[in-house]
Amino acid sequence: MNFGYLLIVDQQEENCPDYAKMAYALALSIKNTQKPGYDQVAIVINNKKYLARFKSLWVFDHIIEWSDKTFWDGRSYMDRLTPFENTICLDVDMIFLRDYSHYVDYFIENCDLYVTNKSYTYRGEIVTGNHYRKTFEKNQLPNLYSFYTFFKNSAEISMEFFPLVRNITEYPKEFSNIFLSEHKPKILGTDEAFALSAKILGIQDDISYDLEFPKIVHLKPMIQNWPWPAELVTHHVGLYLNKQGQLKIGNYSQTGIVHYVEKEFINDENLNVLEELAWKK
């Protein structure tokens, strides 16, 4: 089996979120929780110098320097950048809290390309709020989340899907004008590009059918089923990572994957917890 997780980072110098640090934390959490053979991590980063400060670079099995595209745009090249035959590409502001190796087995056995189509609140409810998904709703796009994408490099469907995603990312205005006229997004992000690509190709049912996994908690504030609007999740509930690497959000233990959104979650203290666990493993 040739499988691994792919993290794509475009680290900017100043006043930008520290995506390299988040990718490092995610890689640590993968090493801490996944079985050997299911814990390979490759990072694609615009400059390797951003990684030099980290103590345990061994968590990255592959470090690939690549700077052809900036910001999110590089993610549309995931199929070209991955060193693996079977890949799960992740957003970097996520953390793994349990072993999901069995999911990987399922995907390798049953899928050529799979894009997640639901997320959960910190209370374990499926997100139904459309606050951040008006473009999807108004333009009848499939409800895809690119933050967890499985693909086989050799699969025909990947070879159709990703080039179109790249095209959409390259020409966002043109695609928005034609296909997203009911509600144009301010920025055509990877989620929109994935959804539009799937819709144009008519493959949404092939690449995103209903599965109970992966269970990814999405911590954007306006989709937590709260009775009032919220600016930040941490204004209302705390995120508590203990020394065993167990995460609690408010009164809820988290046992899946958490997409924490607020970049400050990966502070030195939490990074240290993840590092110590990795060293002891």
Add this chain to the structure above:
Amino acid sequence: MTRGVLIFAHNNRDVDYALMSLISASLAKKNLQLPVSLVTDDTTLDWMKESDIFEKANDVFDQIIITDKPKTDNSRKLHDGANSKFVPFVNLNRNQAYELTPYDQTLLIDSDYLIFSDNLNNYWGYSDRVLLGRAINDIVGPRRLGYHDRYVSDTGVHLYWATTVMFTKNEYAKSFFEVLSYVKENYQYFADLFRFQVRNYRNDIAFSIAQHIIDGFETKSEMHLPGVFSFIDKDVLYSVDKHGKMLFLVNVTADEKYFPTTVKDLDVHIMNKASIVRNAEQLLELI
């Protein structure tokens, strides 16, 4: 393995819980074909004797278990349709159900829960959990419910409804009730932790927190009892016919408009306690 129903009833000066428990027990006994026991106190028992229902109670109840009446300052606004007043209520000993029940498997119900079907008999097999009413299921639908009918607090845990609780005497249930007692004894602490305002001690909240803790601080989608089909206390049970068809006047909107509706053969939680008492004779005739 013995099975039975357990009801708690402690009268106050305004609400005849003894009479309600007799009605509830009679219907449960008839429709579930199970024995029913009552947990009550001396003063409530005296009232049952005084109000001439003691003989009937002896006939209906498998056992009448006397316990101390918990001391409490709990009071709440109770509606009877458009009218309302503040009344005291005693609900502080539900955590003793595990110790007090004479049965191996127990269905614990509120005295304002009237059973007209054998639906709950389908749940006895799930003995590895304490089963709680999954949620409230209001006659009007979700639009009449508030956020805190579904969650303990704004950011807090799922609210189960302890109107119906089913448990088996085993280590799991024993632990559950120990946690429940701990929550009850430290209610203000748990209010701070789970971020709800303490007006009165509320069993639904305490049971929900105990369930949440026992489930490992998660809301599990495992087996629960069905949603508690309910009429709020602004609704009125107007009449009951000899076939068990109940006519309700339902306060659909916040104003004074009432709409009639009938219910038959469904288990129903009638929060307007005065209207149960007004229809006691007809309800008891159904037995």
